[in-house]
Amino acid sequence: MTDAKCPFNPEDDGAEMRFDGRMSYSDYLSLDPILNAQNPISDAHDEMLFIIQHQTSELWMRLAIHELQAARKLLLAGDTRPAFKMLSRVARIFEQLNSAWDVLRTMTPSDYTTFRETLGQSSGFQSWQYRLIEFMVGNRNPAMLKPHEHREEYVTPLRAELTQPSLYDVALRALAGSGIAVPDVVLSRDLTQMYQPSDAVKQAWAIVYKDPQKYWELYELAEKLVDFEDYFRRWRFNHVTTVERIIGFKRGTGGTSGTSYLRKMLDVEIFPELWHLRTDL
Numbered sequence: 001m002t003d004a005k006c007p008f009n010p011e012d013d014g015a016e017m018r019f020d021g022r023m024s025y026s027d028y029l030s031l032d033p034i035l036n037a038q039n040p041i042s043d044a045h046d047e048m049l050f051i052i053q054h055q056t057s058e059l060w061m062r063l064a065i066h067e068l069q070a071a072r073k074l075l076l077a078g079d080t081r082p083a084f085k086m087l088s089r090v091a092r093i094f095e096q097l098n099s100a101w102d103v104l105r106t107m108t109p110s111d112y113t114t115f116r117e118t119l120g121q122s123s124g125f126q127s128w129q130y131r132l133i134e135f136m137v138g139n140r141n142p143a144m145l146k147p148h149e150h151r152e153e154y155v156t157p158l159r160a161e162l163t164q165p166s167l168y169d170v171a172l173r174a175l176a177g178s179g180i181a182v183p184d185v186v187l188s189r190d191l192t193q194m195y196q197p198s199d200a201v202k203q204a205w206a207i208v209y210k211d212p213q214k215y216w217e218l219y220e221l222a223e224k225l226v227d228f229e230d231y232f233r234r235w236r237f238n239h240v241t242t243v244e245r246i247i248g249f250k251r252g253t254g255g256t257s258g259t260s261y262l263r264k265m266l267d268v269e270i271f272p273e274l275w276h277l278r279t280d281l
């Protein structure tokens with residue numbers, strides 16, 4: 001017979017075992033509030049999945065906002081290298097959000113209908129962080145402020161964002177700063193309004209793409225932006241496909257036409273000229 005195995009005691013290896021009065025893992029990460037914030041309002045088994053899927057998405061969005069904020073500031077100061085690193089991270093965050101749909105897709109229409117009614121009129125349409133990301137990168141529709149007006153703490157950062165140049169506005173300033181002509185009406189546009197694409201800006205970016213060696217930093221910046229929009233479009237596409245799979249063509253709880261509204265959003269271009277210039281190369 002072989003000797004009975006003694007379980008390994010990590011304490012012998014020096015593992016800290018007592019945390020009275022010291023900061024532990026849960027303390028540092030504020031896990032108590034986070035893990036006590038899942039409050040299903042029905043008895044449906046899948047409501048927990050639905051809540052966690054949204055909460056984790058909002059956490060990743062929180063990080064995306066943090067990175068975008070810093071990247072924009074660095075770009076304005078002409079410090080492009082660390083800004084590029086942050087923009088790459090934001091694209092990866094969206095890749096992460098895209099993979100997360102695989103978990104939600106395990107919920108069937110039969111599962112979802114067991115608790116959909118309890119959601120009332122609440123909807124992702126009212127995600128203020130999602131709208132902030134859209135505003136930050138440059139997709140600014142001031143009509144989207146309205147569903148947030150009932151809470152000062154949501155609408156204030158959204159309104160404040162509309163007074164700042166978006167990520168695309170900052171990129172256009174960098175383009176102009178390199179000596180490539182960008183019309184003044186574009187550079188001094190009303191930041192609170194939707195960006196209006198123009199041929200002049202398309203031609204300005206085309207100069208960069210026709211001579212990447214000469215304009216390497218702008219070329220890299222433009223490609224980082226396209227990369228971001230690429231992942232963002234995939235998120236939208238995964239969303240609408242999952243929605244169609246789960247609720248078909250029902251109206252949304254947020255009051256929109258549902259999949260038809262979400263399909264319309266697939267046509268939104270955040271950095272329009274960066275896509276359109278490609279036809280002319």
Ligand code: HEM
Pocket residue numbers: 053054057058104112122123124125126127130239242243246247251252253254255256257258259261262265
């Ligand atoms: C069962 C799963 C889901 C269904 C059936 C669903 C359905 C919908 C529908 C129908 C809309 C249109 C607005 C409305 O009238 O309600 C919408 C918008 C939205 N949803 Fe979802 N959704 C689901 C999951 C998610 C998840 C996991 C997220 C992640 C945060 C999300 C975020 C959003 C956002 C941000 C919008 C606004 C999009 C825009 O205005 O462009 N949804 N959703």
Ligand SMILES: N[C@@H](CC(=O)c1ccccc1NC=O)C(=O)O
Pocket residue numbers: 054116119122123124125247251252253254
């Ligand atoms: N708009 C969805 C409801 C929904 O998905 C939702 C509801 C509350 C919180 C987040 C949600 N997610 C995305 O829209 C629906 O019409 O079924």
